[in-house]
Each structure stands twice: as C-alpha cells, then as structure tokens.
Amino acid sequence: MRLCQELFELYGSKKRMDCRPGGGSCEAEPQASVLCGAKCFCEDAKWANPLIDCSNESLFEVTGYPLTGDIPLLNRKIFRGTRVNIREHPYIVSIRRNSGHYLTGTLITKNLVLTVAHPIIHVPIQELRVVAGESYCDRGTSLLTVLIILINENFDPFTLVADIAMLRFYEDIVFRSSVKSISLVMPQMTLSGTAFVTGWGRCDLTGNELCLPRASQYYPDEIIDPMLRSISLTITPENYYCEGYKRHETNIGVGMKCVGVAREEISVCPCLGVPGAPLVVNAKLAGILSWGFGCGYLHDLPLIYTSTQHYTSWIAQNVLIFRRLNKDDFKPLFQATKSYVVLDWLSRTRVSMPIPHDHANIFKEFQLVKLDEELAKLQGIPYDIRDFMYDAELHDKKLSLFKDMKKAIMENITRVEAIKNISKLVLTRIKPRPFFSNKSLLDITVAYEDYENSDDD
Template sequence: MLRFIAVFALVNCALAGTLPNDLDGRIVNGVDTTIEAHPYQVPLQNAALSHFCGGSIISEDLVVTAAHCMQSYTASQIKVRLGSTIYNEGGELVSVKAFKFHEGYNPKTMVNDVALIKLATPVRESSKIRYIRLADRTPPTGTPAVVTGWGTKCFLTCVSLPKTLQEVEVDIVDQKACASNEFKYGSQIQDTMVCAYALKKDACQGDSGGPLVANNQLVGIVSWGSGCARVGYPGVFCDVPSVRSWIEKTAKEL
C-alpha cells in the first residue's frame, strides 16, 4: 500500500487498478513537532496547493521523494513548501524545474521507489531549512529512528490531514530481518527496501516520500506497507544507501 494522500485520490487509483493491495501514508500515534526539529522535511503540493506527499531537502535545489508520488504529475503542477511546521501556510513556496524517478522503479513490487526533484529557485539554509545528509550504509536492526510527515493518523477511515507536522519514533528493521519469519512480508521485501517498526506506530496515507532519519542522516523514504501500524507489518521504506549512487548521478543530470 502506498502512503499517498487524499481519500478521493486513493479511491480513484484503486478503481484504476494501479495500486498494490494496501495503501498507507500518515503518522499513526505520533506527536506534534516543529519544522525547527526536522528542518529537512518538506511537503509536496499540487496546483491547488493540496498536500499529496512529503520529501527531504538534500541541497540548495534538490529534494528526494518517492517515485510513486510523482506518477500523476508534471513539474509545472508541483510546488514545494520549505521551512514551515504547517503544511499549507508559511515558509517558502518554490516551483519545481524538473524531476526524475528511478528508471528501475516498479509499481508492482515497489523496488527503487525514489525520485529526485530540482527546484526552480535555490533555497538557503536557516533555522527552519537544513539539508540532510544521505546515509551511506543502512543502520543495524534496532537502531532508533524517526519518521515525520503530515499524513493521516489512521488507515483509510481518517479523512482529514493534520496541519501540524507529526513525528513518530520507530526502530530500524533491516532488509533481511524484515523479510524473515519474525514479520509477515516475506519475499515482498527486496534489496532496495528497509523497514521500521514500533508497536502501534507508523507512517500512513500522505506521508509517502517523507524521511526516515537515524543518526541525523536520511536512511529511508516512506514507500509502502500493509495498512498502518498493523502488528507484524513494519513500515517499508526505500533504502537510501541502496539508491544513493543513483541520487548522486541524477543530481548532476537534472
């Protein structure tokens, strides 16, 4: 299940047969936080300035998000809001010059679920905007991590999004552990994925593309899961160390 956003969008996609079995995307059982605490977090907004996914700023003009977030848009239809705790007001609203998603992205298996956005205008760092470093190795299972976003607080039945940025603390579950019998995904967990788990805590609809951060580094990109915060089903993220070389290569091309 992708961790997209609005229920209407979810229903339309489901009817079109374009999504995996379950959709996810918002922070479940998290707490209010501030952009100063997570200044790398950004919301992606459509032409109507409605939130549809999250992202992480990694340089003055580059944002990392999920490939599945970008499938229905052109660059001119997307805005990125930076430096605001509230997803629909404040901060800097910047247009998108271009974006590219991974050539190996597969919407059925969700491998390589990563995209890179080039901002039309560079942004400077401040107390509310900070570029985050890409992790070069996946932390071991059990490493504390945090997920942030403006996604729904429960699966499908919560229609409205929280306006205030949410955070939830989870533990890293590496690819091998996530595919093991300890959890319930099995072979669905592939090499470009990493998981994170905490009882009754998770990302959910609307959090897609947002950051999984450990040791002050971007470790994962919110990708998919089976429902939200279900026992035995960790949240699944694109593993940043696995796609870091693609991000660096694409950054030079955009």
C-alpha cells in the first residue's frame, strides 16, 4: 500500500486505491493498478503521460523502487537486446568464477581487463579466470589466470563511488579477429551520438527471443543467457531523465555518468543491466556499467556508468606500471597461485585426509619480493593470492608493507632502508620462509638449517 501511494505521488495521481497483489479495486487510475500488480483491466485507460501501453504490460516485471536513498544494484537483465557475435565486439571478455560466468569485462591491453569493483571486492582471486574471444559465456577452453586485482583506492561499496577495478592475468593474449583491445575516449571529448552497451545477462522472459538458460551458483534466482547481446542508445549532453534519481534522494556522484532514457519516454526501449558492460562511443570506451534502477521494469530510469574519462589518469598510470613488468616478473606469483589451487583441490578430493599438523606461525610472516616494489607503486589496492591464504592473515601485513613502500618511494629511501623501517616485518629467532617457497605451500615443517641449504625456491 505504501509503495502504491509513493507511485501515485511520483506519477501525479490524486486518487487513493485499495490495491492488493492478485486482486483489488480499480478505483484508481489504471497505470497504478499495473504498477501495484492488481488484476485490473486498463481498458478505456487514457491519461496525459502514459507510463506504458496496455499491450506491453506483460513485457515487464511488476516491482517498485528500492528504498529511498538506496544505491540499487543491477538485476543483470537484458531487455530487447540484439544477439551479436564476439567479432563485432572483440574487446568483451567473460570473467569466470569457479568456471561459471560471473562478470563482464573489457580488454584494454593484451593482459589487462577493466571492470567494476563491487562484485569482486571480496572474491578470492584463486576463483577468478578470464575467457576472451567467445560469443557464449558458457564456452571457452583457455582460462586465463588472474594474478592481480587492483581496486581503486577511493572505492566506496556503499555509494559505489570509484566503482572501477583492473584485472591483470598472467598469459599474454594474441590479438585476432575475435580478441582485440579497445582504446579509451579522450578526457576532454564531449560524448554524443550513438553508443553501444554489450554483455551477458538474464534471459528475456517475454518469449520474443531465443534463450538458452544457464544456472549459476552465485545468482540462483537469475537464469543467465549465454549468448552475447548488445543494445544501442543515444547520448545527449544533458539528460533530464536522470533527474528521477534526485526525486528518490539517490545522488549521482563524481565520476558517474547517467546515460539512456526512462521508461516514461519509450515503454519498450531496450536496456541492458549487466555490471561491467562497456559503454562504447565511436569505437572507444567511455564507461563501464555500475548501477541503476533496474532493467525491464515498468518505471526504469537511465542506468549509471563509471566514467572512464574521469579515471583516465588512474587507468593510464597503472597501465604504465604493469607494462614495466613481464611474465618472468609474475612467474613466482603465477606458480604460487596455481599451486594453491591444486593443493586446495587435492585437500577437498582426497579419500583419506592427511594427519592434521600445525603450520607454525613463524612461516606466515610476509616477505618482500622484487615484484612488490612495482606493485607498491600502483594507484589503488592490489590483491593477489597472498591476500587470501591462511584465512587472510597476510592481508593486513601486506597493506602495511605496501604503505611503507609507497612512503619510501616518495621520500627516495633505498630499498634496504625501507625494509629496516617496516615495523610490521618482525622476524622471529627462526627465519621465516619466503611465501614463494614450495615447502611453505606444501605445509612441510623442517628445521631452519635444512631450509637454508635448500634450493627449491
């Protein structure tokens, strides 16, 4: 009842109604009856600004707005999207979680993917893979190993400010017709004209388009369509439909871009609510889909994208740092990630479990490696396999170490002096093993003398 009254106020109705799901009176105006889900007929319905034509009623889900002031997450739906081949949008990649499609990403270099931060902020990196060059998100034989997740340092999970992240995988992609990177829109460019948004989302349940439903353990209520789909929309310098967010006390923050039309304008206009989906203008990346008031509902508002123009400097500086690193630099981290995945699988699939033993705390101290010197220079918070091992015991130590490393870089302190000044790196009387050690990964406790003479690292 409260929802109906709010909708009446929003759309200018001056009448009240007794509206109950599955039945109720039709005393109020018909469009409100549709919104509230009552079984009322909209015959003889005439109003100044119709929300939806009666013939289109069955195309939309009946639901209300989230609570006032909430940041609504996308429902991962695609409505009236066109089926496309990956060769038309070769920059699109599927970010997999435990082999199932989880998120849409955009390829910006041969080993870097850009996406939104909120779906992966707490996801263990060993569960993530990247698949490129596939039109279907349930196919692909080459799973690229994600080594680094870089979250923007200003990301706020409550307001979704700075909702942008970068994934660095180990293998370098060979560009071909179905796999290509995309360049960014220039920061000073004024966006206008036709734009495309492409990705994988829920099936369109209207019955008008082919769908091959796939279930997901992470989104059990959403039936994912594995076929890649795209929509086109027009970008205008000013979008008065975005004012709808202000009426609900939901602010569009700095670095966010509101694009598209509202459902009041065109009741069957296409929409795509897939987080991470790229907004492409003139074959250049202008934004990545972040949040918004639904897709395929009766009263959609334009969706909100993270503007790549606003974060051009952040993207460019981090890309330059990653380019200074090659596969040899990442090889220890790659081996550690693969080893951890294999050992985890073995521990969960063994018929007879090994005798439990305590992996001494002295082996859990964070050790500085050559790669960390470059990772500490990144703008943002980098996550790797070390952040998720030993119940995340190393995460805080790593953050502290990187903080001191950045300070040392700014103050031009040498590496040796920086290590001496890191208060969190306290060594015990028995020397701890470096993280990148086969013995550490295998949880084998040996005397320090044996370790010191070994050459397995």
